[in-house]
């Protein structure tokens with residue numbers, strides 16, 4: 079029973095979407111024209127993005143989606159009224175000005191607000207904050223409508239109104255502050271979510287002045303912004319699942335995926351850092367981490383069509399699709415040698431040179447003598463054959479060869495079926 083429930087989980091989202099579509103088709107809400115269907119797009123994309131945010135525990139993205147949908151819902155009835163009656167409602171100007179004024183700071187506040195460990199508390203706090211902000215805006219709109227319109231339309235500085243200043247100055251100011259606040263995190267931490275937030279806000283900035291001339295622009299920009307936020311969320315979740323955080327190499331899950339698609343001819347190399355336990359014990363775990371990063375960077379540069387993965391701990395796998403052991407050996411040997419020759423200066427704030435050229439200099443020649451650190455790796459290699467037909471069997475054989483390489487004195491490459499390490503010669 080439990081297994082049946084578990085197996086049905088992947089069907090939940092597609093079934094929910096199909097259910098909504100069926101309900102719409104059978105209900106009176108089904109739009110009668112394609113134009114009205116387009117008007118539903120932000121809601122459909124917003125619903126999908128919200129479900130994804132909840133599934134991946136991204137409360138921040140969930141609220142950014144809600145904020146964009148709220149702005150859409152505030153403005154859209156005014157555009158519909160204008161299209162139907164050929165004129166705007168009495169309160170349209172103030173609603174537009176207030177929405178344009180408050181959207182950038184509220185969006186930015188919720189974009190910068192760090193997520194908490196407890197999603198339920200996080201949702202509650204954000205709901206309260208959003209509720210208070212909206213209530214405040216409503217009260218101001220209710221009691222100060224006259225003064226507010228004048229104040230928002232006022233030009234505080236005697237600047238000419240040209241295409242780069244398409245909105246009233248107070249609104250330009252809140253957009254400018256938001257751009258600054260959203261740009262900083264995207265420079266410091268180059269994540270897809272930050273880029274999506276910044277571009278989404280920019281898209282609103284360029285579109286808002288034109289929505290009364292082109293009412294469909296609001297639907298399109300809201301849909302595009304929601305797609306950006308949802309796509310960034312999927313991108314980051316995918317990245318988290320498939321990329322090893324420490325080394326930046328694809329991780330075990332990515333390797334497993336790759337192994338399923340390798341076909342009938344390939345070679346795998348299993349590599350392991352030599353005496354790494356002792357290295358960690360002597361120099362500390364942080365320096366150990368730096369070594370793993372260095373080893374990963376060298377393995378990433380492997381030639382001959384190989385691709386490196388972090389298998390786990392201090393073990394890495396290199397996959398050579400379509401290659402035999404003989405074709406791969408020179409490239410594997412070259413990468414082993416590059417690691418052996420790399421002398422690392424641990425990143426200690428007290429000893430690290432400020433100048434990068436000086437840092438690079440330390441990696442050469444006399445650096446080892448000057449207290450630089452270096453490690454070696456051992457490598458076991460196996461290729462797919464009739465006897466080693468599955469990726470698991472090839473990995474097992476490469477692992478056995480790795481064990482032999484360790485026994486043969488480490489810092490060498492051992493091919494499956496060989497008794498002695500491969501001869502040391504450079505890749506051509």
Ligand SMILES: Nc1nc2c(ncn2[C@@H]2O[C@H](COP(=O)(O)OP(=O)(O)OP(=O)(O)O)[C@@H](O)[C@H]2O)c(=O)[nH]1
Pocket residue numbers: 324350351352353354355356358362363364365366367370390391392484488
């Ligand atoms: N710094 C650091 N150490 C790690 C990480 N993952 C695994 N290790 C360490 O890697 C070491 C692996 O040691 P072993 O597999 O026993 O290898 P060894 O006996 O030292 O060396 P060989 O016999 O040459 O394989 C352990 O001390 C782990 O704690 C990591 O992400 N960072």
